Amino acid sequence: MKTEPSSIAALVERLTLDQKVRLVSGASLWRTNPIPELGIPVLKVSDGPNGVRGDGGASAASFPVGICMGATWNPDLIKTLGVAIAEEAKTKEVQVVLGPTINLHRTPLGGRNFECYAEDPVLSGELAAAFTQGVQSQGVGACLKHFVCNDSEFERHTISVEVDEQTLREVYLLPFQIAIEKSSPWTIMAAYNRVNGVYACSHDELLNQVLKKEWGFEGLVISDWFAAKETLENALGGLDLEMPGPSRVWGDALRQAVTDGLVPESVLDDKVRRLLRVLQWSGRLDSPTDAPERSVDIAGHRAVAYQTAVEGMVLLKNEGVLPLARSSIQKLAVIGPNVRHFRVMGGGSSALKPHYISAPLSALRERYPGMDVSAQTGCPTFKYIPEPERDLLTPAVDAGETLDDAARGLRVRFYEDVERTQLIRQRIISQSTVHASLLAGAANAMTLDGEYLCETAGDYTFGLLSTGRAKMRVDDEILIDNWTAPQPGDAFFMQGSTEVRGSRFFEAGRRIRVEIEFEVSADTMFKGLRYGILEPQFLDPISEAVTLASASDACILMVGTNDDWETEGNDRDTLSLPGAQDELIARVLAVNPNTVVVNNSGAPISMPWVDQAPAILQCWFPGQEFGRALMDLLFGEVSPSGRLPLTFPKQIEDVPAFAHYPGREGKVRYEEGLNIGYRGFYAANTEPLFAFGHGLAYTQFDYSDVQAEVNDAEALVSVSLRVTNTGKVAGQEVVQVYVCFPESQVARPALSLAGFTKVTIAPGAATLVTLSLPLARFQYWDTDAKTFQLEAGECTIQVGASARDLKLTTNLRLS
Numbered sequence: 001m002k003t004e005p006s007s008i009a010a011l012v013e014r015l016t017l018d019q020k021v022r023l024v025s026g027a028s029l030w031r032t033n034p035i036p037e038l039g040i041p042v043l044k045v046s047d048g049p050n051g052v053r054g055d056g057g058a059s060a061a062s063f064p065v066g067i068c069m070g071a072t073w074n075p076d077l078i079k080t081l082g083v084a085i086a087e088e089a090k091t092k093e094v095q096v097v098l099g100p101t102i103n104l105h106r107t108p109l110g111g112r113n114f115e116c117y118a119e120d121p122v123l124s125g126e127l128a129a130a131f132t133q134g135v136q137s138q139g140v141g142a143c144l145k146h147f148v149c150n151d152s153e154f155e156r157h158t159i160s161v162e163v164d165e166q167t168l169r170e171v172y173l174l175p176f177q178i179a180i181e182k183s184s185p186w187t188i189m190a191a192y193n194r195v196n197g198v199y200a201c202s203h204d205e206l207l208n209q210v211l212k213k214e215w216g217f218e219g220l221v222i223s224d225w226f227a228a229k230e231t232l233e234n235a236l237g238g239l240d241l242e243m244p245g246p247s248r249v250w251g252d253a254l255r256q257a258v259t260d261g262l263v264p265e266s267v268l269d270d271k272v273r274r275l276l277r278v279l280q281w282s283g284r285l286d287s288p289t290d291a292p293e294r295s296v297d298i299a300g301h302r303a304v305a306y307q308t309a310v311e312g313m314v315l316l317k318n319e320g321v322l323p324l325a326r327s328s329i330q331k332l333a334v335i336g337p338n339v340r341h342f343r344v345m346g347g348g349s350s351a352l353k354p355h356y357i358s359a360p361l362s363a364l365r366e367r368y369p370g371m372d373v374s375a376q377t378g379c380p381t382f383k384y385i386p387e388p389e390r391d392l393l394t395p396a397v398d399a400g401e402t403l404d405d406a407a408r409g410l411r412v413r414f415y416e417d418v419e420r421t422q423l424i425r426q427r428i429i430s431q432s433t434v435h436a437s438l439l440a441g442a443a444n445a446m447t448l449d450g451e452y453l454c455e456t457a458g459d460y461t462f463g464l465l466s467t468g469r470a471k472m473r474v475d476d477e478i479l480i481d482n483w484t485a486p487q488p489g490d491a492f493f494m495q496g497s498t499e500v501r502g503s504r505f506f507e508a509g510r511r512i513r514v515e516i517e518f519e520v521s522a523d524t525m526f527k528g529l530r531y532g533i534l535e536p537q538f539l540d541p542i543s544e545a546v547t548l549a550s551a552s553d554a555c556i557l558m559v560g561t562n563d564d565w566e567t568e569g570n571d572r573d574t575l576s577l578p579g580a581q582d583e584l585i586a587r588v589l590a591v592n593p594n595t596v597v598v599n600n601s602g603a604p605i606s607m608p609w610v611d612q613a614p615a616i617l618q619c620w621f622p623g624q625e626f627g628r629a630l631m632d633l634l635f636g637e638v639s640p641s642g643r644l645p646l647t648f649p650k651q652i653e654d655v656p657a658f659a660h661y662p663g664r665e666g667k668v669r670y671e672e673g674l675n676i677g678y679r680g681f682y683a684a685n686t687e688p689l690f691a692f693g694h695g696l697a698y699t700q701f702d703y704s705d706v707q708a709e710v711n712d713a714e715a716l717v718s719v720s721l722r723v724t725n726t727g728k729v730a731g732q733e734v735v736q737v738y739v740c741f742p743e744s745q746v747a748r749p750a751l752s753l754a755g756f757t758k759v760t761i762a763p764g765a766a767t768l769v770t771l772s773l774p775l776a777r778f779q780y781w782d783t784d785a786k787t788f789q790l791e792a793g794e795c796t797i798q799v800g801a802s803a804r805d806l807k808l809t810t811n812l813r814l815s
Helices: 006-014 017-024 066-072 075-091 121-136 165-172 174-183 204-214 231-237 252-259 265-282 299-312 360-367 541-550 581-591 626-634 678-684
Strands: 045-047 096-098 141-147 160-162 187-190 220-223 314-318 331-335 372-376 393-395 410-415 423-429 433-435 445-453 458-466 469-474 477-482 500-506 511-519 528-534 554-560 595-600 615-618 667-669 701-711 716-725 731-740 752-761 766-774 780-782 787-789 793-800 806-814
Touching (some): 017 265, 066 121, 066 299, 075 121, 075 299, 121 174, 204 231, 252 265, 299 626, 360 372, 372 541, 393 410, 458 477, 458 511, 541 581, 595 626, 615 626, 716 731, 731 766, 752 766
Parallel strands (some): 045 096, 096 141, 141 187, 187 220, 331 554, 554 595
Antiparallel strands (some): 410 445, 433 528, 458 500, 458 528, 469 477, 469 511, 701 716, 716 766, 780 787
């Protein structure tokens, strides 16, 4: 146990009941209440799985999302990324980063899969531990989330996950247990959902008995935002801090419950101590002053973002097209909806304002300035009208004001009153989604004003949705009325309106004025709007793209999704790419065999064209260094080393959880049990599209001489083998160790990952690889003894490059 400073005990003694309740009831969106008279400062937290947003005004480093981190299979790199995240947090005056997200990819349709590491608990737990170690090495706290079984977005606020005890322990709790044992996180976030009928924020068995007593967790349990729903049950069930504020279920209600004897004051004192510990660990008790948020873009963070993107992208297929040879390409076509409308981060908690973005086209022209490059969209994929290019937006200018020539975006004014007489603040914002909740929490109205440059002549389409009432004027005429009778939609976590659209014809070179008015709705938790502007489109964009592809030496085909389709709050409906992308891909492949398909999605997709594609690269949502990382991989400056952290199925019906998703009548039953993901594919002998752990390089590796032995004294299993790089370039290989138990008398997974390591090997060289695996990886949860047990008998150890490419086998007898 960490030493409890006497100052914390003394502070608890001095606190009144009112002050204790204030401390554990959030103050605002990202802050707790201070007690200045006792020197207790605010604790500030921020979304941080892939960057630190802060209050949203200052730009931040945009690192690759969780699934891209997971695809690196490189804990050392993720630890370094964690250090960078903590350094970013300090520039935002943030003491706790709300990440990592370590729920599992139970189904590839999960809307938040992009934010989570993997479908496997060991891979997730090891990477979470590394991230947490990196963050907390700098005096900033990490927050493991979401505890537990928040594995999809369907009815996430109320759904009850029905899961058996062994599966809960061996699969869904395991990544949290690994991370807690190896990295001692300061905080845990309790989830929205229920587990076996009990809300996660009120779950005495999981929070008090397992987390705090059995595992010895000494930190703070925070509710997910608005997940605290029950005054007494939350208080007695192990929740320590209700967020955000102002409080909805604690505050006065909790004070009364303590006064009435329904909640012992000793229970409240424990919550206060846990909060004070985090303040102590962060240094805030000794240095309570606040400073403005800053944007600090440094070379070290750029390098980490680049390396993580490079190591996270996965080469799924290559029949000699890659790496592209610059000398043989005079004309290059770059085609697809994600050429310009690409994504570097997901929606919801993953979103932030990046310092910069290396766009694919810009990076291509930067790396190869003499190449003839032509680009076309090919087909639209938007669910909502896409945001306009920021360079085409110019903010309105106040009288007497001089703007920097580089200022881009619309001028946004936030008002406290709907009459718009009390201005809170104003700023220039280039993003088309504006969260008043983040930028001006007291705002009840806002306006957006500026100009948009029409580059080509034709019909422009505008879209507008919001959480309240909104309308858009274009050149002083109301074009969109989403004010009079807004209809409910699914944006903004199901609190936004449907999008209303309007169109106008404009000549090329015309600057049009765009004005938007917004007024909040009293019955929503969020305040925000989203607008879009779509430039004129080809009548037959696929045919135009095919013509370009056929006239080019090579083609980079950039397809995928965006945060219209992959976002917190909604699951996907299908594995299929949105729009007519499958048709676009098939037709381009038919005319240009020198084509590489680059998939810019945060989760698996179906690939009806997979047999025709000579090369496929999965790039996920890879952060601010997207363009440079992508081009260096495509042209062979670096060799791919990413490996899939989840299975790509041929069809959704093959997924083990398919028959038990999304749930019905308020319940989702995890009846696939231990055989989540690749385990279920292995058990059913179902061939995946691409296997868990799969990934190619620009070289080849040979495995030989495997051995395994038990080290009882250190409770380890040692697995060693020789790996040889038989190719002509250096490369990184991910050596994966799987186990199964053919003689087991208890339920065991068909195959399970026990450990892994990533090694760099020079061409023609060989290296001895040794993995030390905890004996815990070989245990099962005994529901009678209520503990993990090691079963005596034969264990089969298989080593390979994926869950389907198992190259070496050895047996080990456990006793």
